[in-house]
Amino acid sequence: MKVSPMKSFLIDRYKKGGALRLGEMSEPKLRENDVMVEIHAAGVNPVDSKIRDGEFKLILRYRLPLILGSDLAGVVTRVGSKVTRFSPGDEVYAHPGQDRIGTFAEFIAIDQANVALKPKNLTMEEAASIPLVALTAWQVLVERANLQKGQKVLIHAGSGGVGTIAIQLAKHLGAYVATTTSTANVALVKSLGADVVVDYKNDDFEKVLQGYDVVLNSLGKDTLEKSLGVLKPGGKLISISGPPDPDFAKENGSGWLLQQVMRLLSSGIRRKSKRRGINYSFLFMTANGRQLGKITSLIEAGDIRPVMDRVFPFEKTNEALAYVETGRAKGKVVVTVK
Ligand SMILES: NC(=O)c1ccc[n+]([C@@H]2O[C@H](COP(=O)([O-])OP(=O)(O)OC[C@H]3O[C@@H](n4cnc5c(N)ncnc54)[C@H](OP(=O)(O)O)[C@@H]3O)[C@@H](O)[C@H]2O)c1
Numbered sequence: 047m048k049v050s051p052m053k054s055f056l057i058d059r060y061k062k063g064g065a066l067r068l069g070e071m072s073e074p075k076l077r078e079n080d081v082m083v084e085i086h087a088a089g090v091n092p093v094d095s096k097i098r099d100g101e102f103k104l105i106l107r108y109r110l111p112l113i114l115g116s117d118l119a120g121v122v123t124r125v126g127s128k129v130t131r132f133s134p135g136d137e138v139y140a141h142p143g144q145d146r147i148g149t150f151a152e153f154i155a156i157d158q159a160n161v162a163l164k165p166k167n168l169t170m171e172e173a174a175s176i177p178l179v180a181l182t183a184w185q186v187l188v189e190r191a192n193l194q195k196g197q198k199v200l201i202h203a204g205s206g207g208v209g210t211i212a213i214q215l216a217k218h219l220g221a222y223v224a225t226t227t228s229t230a231n232v233a234l235v236k237s238l239g240a241d242v243v244v245d246y247k248n249d250d251f252e253k254v255l256q257g258y259d260v261v262l263n264s265l266g267k268d269t270l271e272k273s274l275g276v277l278k279p280g281g282k283l284i285s286i287s288g289p290p291d292p293d294f295a296k297e298n299g300s301g302w303l304l305q306q307v308m309r310l311l312s313s314g315i316r317r318k319s320k321r322r323g324i325n326y327s328f329l330f331m332t333a334n335g336r337q338l339g340k341i342t343s344l345i346e347a348g349d350i351r352p353v354m355d356r357v358f359p360f361e362k363t364n365e366a367l368a369y370v371e372t373g374r375a376k377g378k379v380v381v382t383v384k
Contacts, residue, residue, distance in 0.1 A: 054113045054151035055363045060100030065364050066114060066150065074148070074155040081132045081158055082124040083140070087174035087357075088149040089117030090366045090379040091207065097147070098367075105298055106144055115149030117141055119164055119173035120384070129158050131335075137164040141177035143333035149174075150363050152383065162338035165345040172352040175378035176211070180341045180350070182331040183212035186262050186284050187219065190329055195220030197259040200251070200276055204240055205231035208264055208286065210353040210377045213238045218349045224258070226251050226269075231376060234353070252276055263287060270315060279323035289315065291328045298330070353377025 051070040058067065076082050094114045096102060119139040122132050132138065142149065142156045164173045187193045199216050203209045204225030216223045217239035224242040225235050232243050244251040252272040261273040263285040270285055277283060289311040295304055312328065319326035344350045355375045358366040360383050370379050 052152040053360070054148070055115070056111045056113045056150075057098050058111045060098065060103060062099045064098060066098065066367070067111075068361070068363075069111070071111070071113060071151065073153050076124060076126050076155045077157070078126040078128040079157050079159070080126045080155040081122045081129055081136075081138070081161055082153060082155050083118065083120040083138060083161075084123050084153055084384065085118045085120040085149055085151060086170035086382070086384045087119050088115045088381045088383055089174040089176070089178065090358075090363075090370050090381060091116050091178050092370055093178070094150075095367050095371050104304060105300065108147075113148035113151050115151065115381075116144075116147050117174050117177045118149040118154060119168075119170045120154075123153070125158075131158050132161060137170075138162065139164045139173040139177055140335065140338065141181055141331075141333045144330075150360075150381065150383075157333075159335050160333035160338075161335045162342050165342045167346055168352065171357050171380045171382060172354060174380050175207075175352045175354060176341065176345070177333075177338055178331065179207040179378070180211045180215075181334055181337055182208050182286060182329075183215045183262075184337050184341065185331050185334075186286065186329055187212060187215055187221075187260070190284055190327065191260040191262075191282050193219050193221050193260055196222065198222045198224070198257065199260040199262065200224045200226075200255055200258050200273065201240075201262045202226050202265050202269060202273075204235040204238070204243070205376050206264065207375065207378050208262075209235070210238055211350060212262055213240050214350045215344070218344060221260075224251075224255050234376060238353070260284065267315075271318065274318055274322055274324060277322070277324050281324050283315075283319055283324055283326045285315075285326070285328050286331070288328060290330070291316065291326065294328045294330060355379050357382055 055066040122136040140161045225240045252275045290308040291312040295308040
């Protein structure tokens with residue numbers, strides 16, 4: 047079959063703050079379990095800039111040039127010989143997996159196990175905003191924390207990409223939800239269902255909140271350590287912004303040296319957590335079409351809705367990344383591809 051070139055935003059080498067190059071790459075190869083998706087919209091995440099900067103070079107071994115982009119919504123155009131779950135014409139969305147990123151492009155090949163049908167009530171742009179952050183929220187709150195009805199959870203940065211979905215998922219699970227945000231976003235996080243909002247411009251969350259079962263941390267070291275004071279003994283401190291711990295190193299298949307580095311990086315917070323009877327763990331989200339399918343149902347039932355900040359045209363992908371890098375996005379930023 048003829049392979050045509052496709053437009054994509056890529057990097058030729060890792061460079062902090064470097065611009066992505068608009069270039070032509072050949073259409074990806076379709077493996078037997080893959081679906082080929084024509085991308086209509088791609089979500090932008092902080093991880094895209096971090097990969098460009100080279101922050102993940104040690105744990106994610108990419109070949110360069112590399113097309114960036116970790117979220118998509120689009121239409122299936124072809125399927126591999128062993129694909130059973132999807133057909134050409136299906137409207138889908140996905141996080142393609144950390145080892146197969148590349149959604150700032152016209153086409154992508156993705157393993158069918160990582161794909162789900164797009165929620166019918168969302169536009170392509172809205173759908174593209176969902177997979178990475180919703181899978182993260184699911185894997186923290188449902189899988190790792192096993193959050194139960196009536197339990198108390200603190201979700202930091204409630205107005206961000208992860209926070210806006212995590213608040214809604216935690217409320218759906220029946221939890222009592224506290225969140226942190228700045229004054230300008232208090233109304234937004236309340237509208238998503240937060241029971242307690244700590245405006246970090248006026249209050250210190252660690253002085254206001256006590257007796258929590260779970261904290262989802264997506265902020266820095268200072269917030270991570272202060273979060274220990276909010277949790278009750280037996281509580282779970284789950285961080286998605288580091289530091290990585292030895293269990294993650296093992297799951298990730300890191301070699302001995304990298305395992306020791308991660309052990310060292312997290313030794314302080316693990317020691318402080320243990321002293322208080324709290325369980326610290328780091329979580330790095332993974333692609334999962336089955337979980338994304340459950341998220342589709344929650345969106346179609348109206349339990350979770352996307353929060354969109356800005357939509358950029360494809361040629362302004364660099365501006366979209368720069369906007370997310372300000373750290374001030376309210377919900378999600380998306381690029382329209384088609
Ligand atoms: N490990 C994983 O698998 C994984 C998965 C997803 C994300 N992450 C990481 O998690 C972090 C968050 O991701 P994201 O997509 O949610 O980012 P994001 O959408 O860019 O977050 C922006 C939001 O953060 C809020 N914020 C910034 N500083 C804050 C503070 N001190 N207290 C409370 N809120 C604050 C901002 O609200 P204000 O403007 O009101 O301050 C803004 O709404 C990133 O570092 C990302 O790389 C990791």
